[in-house]
Structure formats: structure tokens, C-alpha cells
Amino acid sequence: MAFWFLLLLGLATYLMVQRSVASITRTPVWLLWLVLMTPALILSGWTLMYGVKQPPPPTLIIWPSVICLLLYWLLFQWGRQTPTQTEARLQAKESSATRPPAEPAPVRPIEPAEETQLRNCFPWATYYVQNIEYRPQAVVCRGQLRTAPSQAYQQIKANIESQFGDRFLLIFQEGFNGKPFFVLVPNSQAVKEVNTPHKQEKLTRPGLAILLLAATLVTTTLVGAKIAGVNPTTLESNPSVLLKGLPYALGLMTILGIHELGHYLTARFYKIRSTLPYFIPMPFFLGTFGAFIQMRSPIPNRKALFDVSIAGPIAGFVATLPLLIWGLAHSELVPMTEKTGLLNPDALNPKYSILLALLAKLTLGSELTSKLAIDLHPVAVAGFLGLIVTALNLMPVGQLDGGHIVHAMFGQRVAMTIGQISRLLLLLLSLIQDEFLFWAIILLFIPLIDEPALNDVTELDNGRDILGLLAMVLLIVIVLPLPQAIANLLQI
Incomplete structure (x- = not known):
């Protein structure tokens, strides 16, 4: 083994x-x-x-x-x-992979005569342009920043719009050398509106959202009935026993739904075009593969990226806590066995998670000892899965919520390093707890590079930095096992 x-x-x-x-x-x-x-x-x-x-x-x-x-x-x-060197290597790799050698080079986004107009958009006292690079689908402007990043972005964005209208999206990004640069990319949304002015893209499909919601309610109820101990053979003779699966189903769907609503409502606040939350039904395992929304327009700045990203985990965690506490209060204590583990709801060892152990001790009091495990009530199972969902989303890797959060806090370049270290630490943690190996493999297939915001240089305020660090602390207390010294102190 x-x-x-x-x-x-x-x-x-x-x-x-x-x-x-x-x-x-x-x-x-x-x-x-x-x-x-x-x-x-x-x-x-x-x-x-x-x-x-x-x-x-x-x-x-x-x-x-x-x-x-x-x-x-x-x-x-x-x-x-x-x-x-890196960009040249990536460009060569992209060219060989995506375009046959015989194809002509794509047309530049702007004409040579328009370069003077472009240079005039960059005032010397704001951003001194030293070099303009033409890419197949972008214009990269490199130079020296001479004022505050937020002021520079707003001024140059206004200049670009006055000269070129809504033809381009302006991206302000930090390079590998730490120097910020501007990128002009064609605004595909503006092209769609010009080509099909009488049509408007349907972002929200309430019918599809309701259908997926109903299907997920059915699949999670079936799984919940199994968790509640319902024998599948009794369903045919007495279908009403299926209602025993509702506490688990409603608990889990409430947590997932509130998590995604946190993202959705915050995106609406920043006028970011996004879809409704969609559930993913699954007739086995947990009964669902989660829920998601899709962003259909660029995120304007790192502040918006942070707020949209952290709103989901915070909302989901706030919904998780009362459900988990109530579920733990109605759970039963059972003796520790060889089958006791992190993923066994019939005999869960709370010491596998610092936060779970503290909540269990707070709820069950002196009844919980070091020789007892917890047979989770179906609502407690939903609450425990809510903790896992929160922790997985807070992992600071790539396009997960945690990856967006560290990107907004430290910038894209540092966030890639943090994501790589997080992968390694989780792999090392899987040597101690086998259950984390599955998580580590999932993180392996999540790209480290996160899509930049339009203004990806202006930093966050201190309040958001502190909130982001608290989110990482929450991740740690969910994921790490309870130290033995604290376990002895709590007598569990």
C-alpha cells in the first residue's frame, strides 16, 4: 500500500x-x-x-x-x-500548437497610422511609454509608471475611450519583472453588439436554474435518505420514508446556494455580468457536485475581484455554522473503532479538524471524550460538508476563491508562488492524513494562472488585507488536525 x-x-x-x-x-x-x-x-x-x-x-x-x-x-x-524569454517561449509554443505553419500572421489590432493616437493616450507625467509590442490579438505598451496606479489607469482608460471608443478593453497588469504594463485587447462584447444589435445575450435562464434545482433536490434527498438509514427496499412499499432525506438535502443545498448567491449578488453590485447560480445534480455520492455561476464580463479591479471571491465562502460559512452546531447537538456518540475517520459520518473523529473539534466540544460538552467518535445527524453531515466546501474553495490556488483572494491581495505573480507552495504543503499533509490525497490531486489539475482584472495593479486597502488573512486562518483551522496538546486540554 x-x-x-x-x-x-x-x-x-x-x-x-x-x-x-x-x-x-x-x-x-x-x-x-x-x-x-x-x-x-x-x-x-x-x-x-x-x-x-x-x-x-x-x-x-x-x-x-x-x-x-x-x-x-x-x-x-x-x-x-x-x-x-518566457513570453517568447510561450508564444512559440502557442503558435506551433494552434496555427499551421502555412497560415498568414493575423492582422494587428490597430493600423500603423493609429500608433500616434495610441501614444497620445499616455501622458508623459502619468505613464511614459517606452515600447509598443504588437501581438496577434493584443497591443502591449511597456514603460514607466509616474503616478498612483489607480489614477494612471483611470486617466489612460478615459484617453483610450476618447480615441478608440469601446473598441478595446484596457488591462493594467504587473509583469514578471515587477514593472506594470498596459494591454489593449479587442472588446469582443462590443463586436457582438455591432454585429447583432437586435439580439441581446441571455445570461439568466430561470427555467434552467429551477430545473437543475429540482433535480438536485431529488438526488440529494435520495442520498440523504440513505444517510438517515432508510433501507432502499422499503421505498417501493412506503415512499414517504424518502422524506427522511430532506434534512440533509435542504441543509446542503442551503449552504451551496447561499455560497453562490454571495458571489452572484456581489457581482451584481459591481455590475459584472454573470449567470444565475446553477446546481449540478448527481444521483450518487453526495447527491450533487456543487453549484456554480459564470462571470461573463471582465472584473474591473482587484478590489472587486476580492469582494466577489470572498463573498461566497463567507456567506457559505455563515450558513454552515448554525446547521453544523444544531446537527452536532442532535448527533450520537459512539466508541472509536478502526473505521473511525475523517470521511466516515457514522463514526467521525472530530480531532481531524481544529474547528470541528472546537465546535463539537462546545456543543456536546463533557460527554465527548477521547475514546468517543460522533455518529453525525444528517443535518450535521450537511454542515460538515459545508466546512469541506468552504475549505476547498479557500485553497489559494488558481481560479478557486482562495486563488482569487491571494491574487487580489498580493498580485498575480506572488499568487502563483503561493498556489504552488499550497499544492506542496497539501501533498505533504496527505502523507499524514490519506484523506487529503484526493484534494491534492484535484489541486494538481487546477491551473496556477488566474485571469487578471482590468486594473490588476492597484492594491487593496488594509481592511481587505486583514479580512483575506482571516480567510486563510479559517482555511487552516478547518484543514489542520487538532494538536494533541489542545486535545489534552479539552479532554477529547
Whole structure:
């Protein structure tokens, strides 16, 4: 079992390194992979020598992890390519993958005679343009920023609109070298409106949303009935027992729905075009694969990106807490067994999560001891899944809510580094708790690069930075197991 786990971990780590950093560093992928796998190889060697009954000392886990992460960062920086080299490499890769060699080069977004107009949009005292690069579907303007980022973006945006109308979207982004640059991309929405002025894109489809909502209610009720202990053979003779699945179904759908409504209403506040929340029904496992909304227009700035992203997890967590507390209060305590685990609602060990352990102790009091697990009430199962959904969405990787949050707080370049480190830490955590391996594999297939906001340079205020850090603290207290010292103090 340990061999197959190590093999799967090795393959996942290699794919992660190859997909995320191979294009921006000259350091060999195999060397970066070997550095990342060293802690796992050391732990595997300890297990091979001493067996699973003798746990490794904490220093054997902590120090190799710290040293290898530092070495990985140094090797990555040592071989890191300049922005020009990276962009050229990516362009060459895109060209060879998407266009046959015989095709002519696409037409530039602006004509040569319009370049003077474009340069006049950048006042010397605001942003001194040094170089204009023409790409197939973009114009990149690089130079020196000479005023506050928000002021520069607003002034140049107004100048571009006065010269070119709504022909372009203006993106203000930070480069790999830390210098901000402007990008003009064709406004596809304006083109659609010109070509089809009598038609308007339907974003909200209430009929589809209601149909998916009803289907998800059915599938989650079926799963909820199973969680409540209903025997499937009794459904034919007594269909009313299916109602026992409603507490789980309504609890879970309330959490998911409020989470997505948080995103939707905040997007509407910032006048970002988005779809209604859509549920995804699934006739097995949890009864649903979650819910989602789609943004159909660019996000104006990092402030809007932060607010839209954090609104969902906060709203979902606020809905989760009372349901979970009520469900825990109506749950039963059972003896610890070998089947006790994080994903066993019939015998859940609350110590696998700091927050869950604290809530369980607060709710159950002295009845909860170190030798007892919790047989979760269906509503508690829904609340516990709400915690998992909140934690998964807060993972600071790519296009997850947490990825958007760290992007808004620190910028796109730093957010990519944070996302990579988060993947590695979760892989290391999966060595201690096998249940996290599935999460780590999911994060592996989520791209690290997040789409930039139109003004992706202006930073957040201190209040939003503090709120973002609190969101990361919430992620940690959900994901990390309860330390033994605190468990002894709480007597659980």
C-alpha cells in the first residue's frame, strides 16, 4: 500500500512541476521533482526500517520539508527566465500548437497610422511609454509608471475611450519583472453588439436554474435518505420514508446556494455580468457536485475581484455554522473503532479538524471524550460538508476563491508562488492524513494562472488585507488536525 501511495504521489508531483514551472525556469524538471520528493522518500525509508507502529520524530518531518522547500525556491529562481524569454517561449509554443505553419500572421489590432493616437493616450507625467509590442490579438505598451496606479489607469482608460471608443478593453497588469504594463485587447462584447444589435445575450435562464434545482433536490434527498438509514427496499412499499432525506438535502443545498448567491449578488453590485447560480445534480455520492455561476464580463479591479471571491465562502460559512452546531447537538456518540475517520459520518473523529473539534466540544460538552467518535445527524453531515466546501474553495490556488483572494491581495505573480507552495504543503499533509490525497490531486489539475482584472495593479486597502488573512486562518483551522496538546486540554 505504501509503495503505491508513494508512486502515485511521485507521479502527481512530477506532473505538477511539469505543468506549472517548466515553462518559466531552465532548472531541470527532474531535479525540482527530486527535491520535492525528498521528504516523502525519507519518511518512506523510516517506515521501511522501523515499520508503521513506530512514528517518525517530528524533526524528521519538519526540517526536511523546510530545507527542501527553500532549496526548491532557490533552484527555481536560479534557472528562472526573464519575462521576454518566457513570453517568447510561450508564444512559440502557442503558435506551433494552434496555427499551421502555412497560415498568414493575423492582422494587428490597430493600423500603423493609429500608433500616434495610441501614444497620445499616455501622458508623459502619468505613464511614459517606452515600447509598443504588437501581438496577434493584443497591443502591449511597456514603460514607466509616474503616478498612483489607480489614477494612471483611470486617466489612460478615459484617453483610450476618447480615441478608440469601446473598441478595446484596457488591462493594467504587473509583469514578471515587477514593472506594470498596459494591454489593449479587442472588446469582443462590443463586436457582438455591432454585429447583432437586435439580439441581446441571455445570461439568466430561470427555467434552467429551477430545473437543475429540482433535480438536485431529488438526488440529494435520495442520498440523504440513505444517510438517515432508510433501507432502499422499503421505498417501493412506503415512499414517504424518502422524506427522511430532506434534512440533509435542504441543509446542503442551503449552504451551496447561499455560497453562490454571495458571489452572484456581489457581482451584481459591481455590475459584472454573470449567470444565475446553477446546481449540478448527481444521483450518487453526495447527491450533487456543487453549484456554480459564470462571470461573463471582465472584473474591473482587484478590489472587486476580492469582494466577489470572498463573498461566497463567507456567506457559505455563515450558513454552515448554525446547521453544523444544531446537527452536532442532535448527533450520537459512539466508541472509536478502526473505521473511525475523517470521511466516515457514522463514526467521525472530530480531532481531524481544529474547528470541528472546537465546535463539537462546545456543543456536546463533557460527554465527548477521547475514546468517543460522533455518529453525525444528517443535518450535521450537511454542515460538515459545508466546512469541506468552504475549505476547498479557500485553497489559494488558481481560479478557486482562495486563488482569487491571494491574487487580489498580493498580485498575480506572488499568487502563483503561493498556489504552488499550497499544492506542496497539501501533498505533504496527505502523507499524514490519506484523506487529503484526493484534494491534492484535484489541486494538481487546477491551473496556477488566474485571469487578471482590468486594473490588476492597484492594491487593496488594509481592511481587505486583514479580512483575506482571516480567510486563510479559517482555511487552516478547518484543514489542520487538532494538536494533541489542545486535545489534552479539552479532554477529547
